[in-house]
Amino acid sequence: MATIVKTPAGSWKAVIRKTGWPTTAKTFRTKRDAQDWARRTEDEMVRGVYIQRSASERMTLEVALKRYLADVTPTKKPSTQKSERHKANTLIEHLGKYSLAALTPELIANFRDTRLNSIGHRGQPISPNTVRLELALLGHLYTVAIQEWGLGLTYNPVQNIRKPSPGEGRDRRLSPDEEKRLFTVLRQHSNPMLAWIARIALETGMRSSEILTLTRSQVDVKRRVVLLTDTKNNEARLVPLTQSATEVFKQALNNPVRPLECDLVFFGEPGKDGKRGPWYGLTRQGVG
Structure with missing residues (x-):
């Protein structure tokens, strides 16, 4: 009693x-x-x-997200870590004062609708895919809290609410004239790697992060394929090469200024530790 x-x-x-x-x-x-x-x-x-719910009633979403960023996010890729920190700030701004136990599907659905009708810092409407990814982070936090943190949560409030559509994929291609003008400018750069990287991106559709981290062993010009091991979904895949892409890779692999100890196809200047990392001239020039 x-x-x-x-x-x-x-x-x-x-x-x-x-x-x-x-x-x-x-x-x-x-x-x-x-x-x-x-x-x-x-x-x-x-x-x-x-189920003892006191822990989930005391822990706010803000505290939970900070724990997630400290414990879970570091296990992911650097690009994902940066993205999750930005999404966490948005969630904290809108929902951070609620306890994990107090957040209901209705509250989260209201957050979704508010975000879909908001304007971003660039003056553009918040895209449905951005909101979808914010909800995905929130949903995974609840999954971790339920399965690993032992906070006494009985269900995931994100699980059954309607998620925004990711939208249509991008299929924009350069026109022949745009491509000609682009490479006229790129070939004027002092480092030929800039034009090589841009050509490979156009020919293969690979992401810049995938191209910049390629090693020589991943490129097979005889079979005309590239083996990608570090991909967005963590699944290795073979990328077929066009004749044009193959010729560019031949030039890059035979780059006469590559140091003997460097296995990167596109290499940068030595860092403070004396080691060479990927060449990031592409992003610094604002291309791609």
């Missing part, structure tokens, strides 16, 4: 001591609320379905 006592502050505290369960207590504004909670909790204990 629960003990219901009035506190010096005028609230009512319910304390449950039951064999086989840790002592559980909670404070309420009215005696009736304390009695109702005690009755429900004892019933759950008898049926063996009681």
